Amino acid sequence: MNTEYLCSSVIDGLAGVGYALVPDAVAPELVEALRDEALARREQFRPAGIGNQAMRAQAVRGDSIDWLEWGEGSEAVQPFWQAMEALREALNRELYLGVRELECHFALYPPGGGYQKHYDNPQGRSARLVTILLYLNPDWRPEHGGVLQIFDPEDESRVLTRVEPRAGTFVAFLAERFPHEVELARHERLSLTGWWRRA
Ligand code: OGA
Ligand code: MN
Numbered sequence: 001m002n003t004e005y006l007c008s009s010v011i012d013g014l015a016g017v018g019y020a021l022v023p024d025a026v027a028p029e030l031v032e033a034l035r036d037e038a039l040a041r042r043e044q045f046r047p048a049g050i051g052n053q054a055m056r057a058q059a060v061r062g063d064s065i066d067w068l069e070w071g072e073g074s075e076a077v078q079p080f081w082q083a084m085e086a087l088r089e090a091l092n093r094e095l096y097l098g099v100r101e102l103e104c105h106f107a108l109y110p111p112g113g114g115y116q117k118h119y120d121n122p123q124g125r126s127a128r129l130v131t132i133l134l135y136l137n138p139d140w141r142p143e144h145g146g147v148l149q150i151f152d153p154e155d156e157s158r159v160l161t162r163v164e165p166r167a168g169t170f171v172a173f174l175a176e177r178f179p180h181e182v183e184l185a186r187h188e189r190l191s192l193t194g195w196w197r198r199a
């Protein structure tokens with residue numbers, strides 16, 4: 001994978017409009033390895049909660065998740081962590097963000113699952129500075145839905161961008177700034193989500 005391209009695309013996007021969309025950021029073999037890693041843990045995925053209200057949360061978000069520690073996974077997924085290490089250094093060197101940890105999980109949306117419009121870090125209350133997403137869906141088609149929409153913070157009804165969850169597409173955005181939503185998926189939708197946190 002071209003780590004330099006990934007890092008410079010993310011830095012330019014965050015410094016400019018506040019978000020970055022990088023198609024084909026991650027090589028197909030590495031996407032495949034991450035996908036295999038996720039599917040091998042399929043039994044461990046649990047419905048995602050919001051606070052402790054799992055029942056109410058299901059109407060808001062339909063995914064199941066499995067948390068991933070830094071460096072975890074097979075040999076074949078290690079280039080991902082190496083790329084994230086390079087990204088951490090770039091975020092701190094170029095944007096002075098002072099990020100320390102990447103909090104990370106796989107997410108699996110079953111057909112009929114979505115995630116209503118939300119902020120990942122409302123009013124900057126948590127340590128989450130930058131959200132990252134990597135999609136792990138080979139052969140995704142437009143009719144599968146599951147589009148990520150990012151909205152204008154000044155006018156939340158205005159869509160800034162729509163992203164299909166295609167294998168290898170990497171997204172980053174400022175976690176405090178952008179409301180976003182996952183449209184209903186009509187096909188199983190797998191991704192890796194992370195948040196760069198300050199100290
Ligand atoms: C999230 C989220 C978006 C996506 O997990 O908080 O907004 O495209 N995910 O999976
Ligand atoms: Mn989110």
